[in-house]
Amino acid sequence: MSELNIFVLIKAKKKLIILSTLVFVVLGMAVSLMQPLRYSSSLKLLVVQKAGATYDPYAMSKSTDYLSQLLSKVVYSNLFFGRVLASDLSIDSNYFGNGIKERAKRWSKAINVKSIKETGIISIEAYQPNREQAEKIARATALTLMTQHANYHGMGEGVMIRLLDEPITSNYPDQPNLLLNFLVSLFAGLAFGVAWAYLQAPSQHQRQIQVNYQHHQPEQSWDEPMTEATESYQEEEAPASFPWQQAQ
Numbered sequence: 001m002s003e004l005n006i007f008v009l010i011k012a013k014k015k016l017i018i019l020s021t022l023v024f025v026v027l028g029m030a031v032s033l034m035q036p037l038r039y040s041s042s043l044k045l046l047v048v049q050k051a052g053a054t055y056d057p058y059a060m061s062k063s064t065d066y067l068s069q070l071l072s073k074v075v076y077s078n079l080f081f082g083r084v085l086a087s088d089l090s091i092d093s094n095y096f097g098n099g100i101k102e103r104a105k106r107w108s109k110a111i112n113v114k115s116i117k118e119t120g121i122i123s124i125e126a127y128q129p130n131r132e133q134a135e136k137i138a139r140a141t142a143l144t145l146m147t148q149h150a151n152y153h154g155m156g157e158g159v160m161i162r163l164l165d166e167p168i169t170s171n172y173p174d175q176p177n178l179l180l181n182f183l184v185s186l187f188a189g190l191a192f193g194v195a196w197a198y199l200q201a202p203s204q205h206q207r208q209i210q211v212n213y214q215h216h217q218p219e220q221s222w223d224e225p226m227t228e229a230t231e232s233y234q235e236e237e238a239p240a241s242f243p244w245q246q247a248q
Helices: 006-012 014-034 057-074 078-087 100-110 131-152 178-216 228-237 243-247
Strands: 039-049 111-116 121-128 159-163
Touching (some): 006 014, 039 057, 057 111, 100 111, 111 131, 121 131
Antiparallel strands (some): 039 121, 039 159, 111 121
16 A cells, blocks of 8 residues: 555545545535524733732732633633623623523623733633624623622732723624635545545455456366476386285
8 A cells, every 4th residue: 555656546536535525515514504603702801910019020920810811711600691791781681591501501602701821811702693792792791800800809909900902893704614614624524535545445455466366376277287397206206016026
């Protein structure tokens, strides 16, 4: 198989590779289109600490990074979600359902909050089928963090959260990312098809060698005359005469 050229393999198995690629693309796009289309709205916050009498830049930087990570996790709690809804009554709370588990699950999918390492910056992204609702959730989440962050750490007024960017809301649905999913499905199908063809090639190659060997191997027959070597062997080994013949 090491002697087989990859381009020759692809040419020989192009139907298999094309079929595999089509299957992956169709399945990938079907899964993508089954998901609801959603708009996104994103903004950034900055965690700022007031310098004390003994100012230590390194310690303050580590503390700010810790606070940004902590607050980015707090956003996913049910209590924080309730405060977000209370901060803007125009947010459609029916979208998140009624049960606690259902609301928590939908809230975790509607929001993406992460801390940018060693910067103290918190990135907020909200996703909703309605463009205005996505922007409202992003703003409400940022406002809740800016005004009620002290409830989640023990540093009181020594910490401030400031708005870095106004919300940037997409004009068209960007979730799921159809282009990205198409490209991933395309490359996955090609890779699977080539790998499948590659795995099939050794067994086929061995079978072809076996067929060629059997085709060129002469068949032995019991009716064939003895060779000279056999005749000479028999002449050397055969006795000249039997013992009783010698006695006579």
